[in-house]
């Protein structure tokens with residue numbers, strides 16, 4: 247049976263692991279060919295490891311296993327020119343782009359994040375989204391769908407001013423808030439050209455971004471060597487549904503909806519997949 251994305255090409259950033267890999271696999275399962283881009287290197291201010299070239303190769307292997315084509319490129323979304331060249335080459339190979347998932351991101355939460363962390367956070371999570379969309383633009387085919395992976399932090403009260411989250415937490419929240427706002431503006435601008443633009447706002451997702459010591463310390467500053475298990479009550483306290491973290495595949499279902507014709511008249515949506523975090527009593 248033909249999948250809902252048969253004949254389409256999806257360009258995904260941050261595709262080497264975590265949510266980006268899950269999106270690549272989910273969209274490929276629906277028939278899409280994949281352009282998978284990742285930095286595959288460390289950003290100096292990041293206090294956890296980013297992906298490797300072996301991770302990106304594994305994403306490509308998983309896509310190929312589903313019978314779809316995967317074109318990989320190592321590129322930093324902060325660097326507009328090399329990213330543009332990489333995307334142009336990959337789009338030429340696959341014949342164009344129908345779906346863009348601007349997913350690459352970093353989160354430098356913690357009281358010890360240097361001010362350069364602000365720069366890296368904003369240039370990845372905000373400028374990186376702009377660079378990604380710009381790089382894809384000349385190659386977009388008809389009725390394209392642009393999806394930005396924002397965060398519940400974009401709309402969370404207290405995140406920007408939370409002293410425990412420190413400058414990194416504030417930088418992250420501001421970058422995601424601006425990215426979500428960009429989605430709103432682009433949805434209005436691009437609607438006359440039948441290009442849809444939507445955001446997904448994930449809650450706590452079980453990926454290396456939150457499985458790291460800096461984040462455990464944020465929740466358990468009282469412990470010398472806090473673990474993933476120690477951090478669970480902290481993650482749970484953010485969610486309203488009784489689950490501390492969601493799986494990357496839970497976000498992929500939202501991405502698939504926004505990528506496919508099931509959402510053909512949906513644009514400008516800020517789709518929360520956050521286990522109820524942003525719900526407030528009325």
Ligand code: NAD
Nearest residue numbers: 260264265285296297322323349350351397450451453455
């Ligand atoms: P992750 O760290 O596993 O994956 C992020 C990927 O982006 C990595 O492969 C990394 O190498 C890549 N990357 C980072 N900076 C890059 C750059 N400058 N250029 C190219 N690639 C770069 O984390 P994840 O949870 O899969 O994150 C995916 C997206 O989801 C991010 O935008 C993140 O902010 C967002 N998000 C995550 C959570 C969570 O709890 N994990 C919650 C809300 C939103």
